Amino acid sequence: MRIHIATDHAAYEIKEALVAHLQDAGHEVIDHGAFSYDPDDDYPAFCLAAAQAVVDEPGSLGVVLGGSGNGEQMAANLVDGARCALAWNLETARLTRAHNDANMVSVGGRMHSLDEALAIVDAFIAEPFSGAARHQRRIDQLAAYEAARCGRA
Numbered sequence: 533m534r535i536h537i538a539t540d541h542a543a544y545e546i547k548e549a550l551v552a553h554l555q556d557a558g559h560e561v562i563d564h565g566a567f568s569y570d571p572d573d574d575y576p577a578f579c580l581a582a583a584q585a586v587v588d589e590p591g592s593l594g595v596v597l598g599g600s601g602n603g604e605q606m607a608a609n610l611v612d613g614a615r616c617a618l619a620w621n622l623e624t625a626r627l628t629r630a631h632n633d634a635n636m637v638s639v640g641g642r643m644h645s646l647d648e649a650l651a652i653v654d655a656f657i658a659e660p661f662s663g664a665a666r667h668q669r670r671i672d673q674l675a676a677y678e679a680a681r682c683g684r685a
């Protein structure tokens with residue numbers, strides 16, 4: 533699977549480990565930054581780029597990392613078509629695929645050990661969307677709002 537990834541300084545080491553982890557698992561990882569450790573960098577540009585890439589490549593998934601994952605999730609969700617959830621354990625990671633068909637996950641690198649963060653991302657990637665009608669109906673309602681807001685409907 534093609535996976536777009538981004539982080540700011542707060543989870544830079546986790547991103548490096550995650551890229552290697554995902555590549556070892558056979559995924560194609562596209563890194564949208566940060567490309568070096570800079571304690572003063574800002575997450576929006578990295579996360580917006582990753583989210584746009586996910587939307588531009590249906591079937592791909594995205595991972596944004598930061599200290600809490602909060603701002604990274606907010607940034608990603610500003611891109612039309614991005615559905616980014618902040619996952620904070622295995623269950624929230626699985627549920628956002630199964631119920632929300634999330635195409636991106638945000639993880640707070642300061643909230644977890646490295647092993648926990650990797651496991652959260654693994655759980656997110658492994659879980660399929662359930663396809664249940666009630667979940668699709670709700671996703672469609674959000675998409676309709678987004679389309680209207682953007683003048684597409």
Ligand SMILES: O=C[C@H](O)[C@H](O)[C@H](O)COP(=O)(O)O
Pocket residue numbers: 540542543571575598599600601602603604
């Ligand atoms: O929501 C934002 C993220 O958690 C950032 O990674 C965090 O705010 C960065 O904080 P600082 O610049 O204090 O390292």
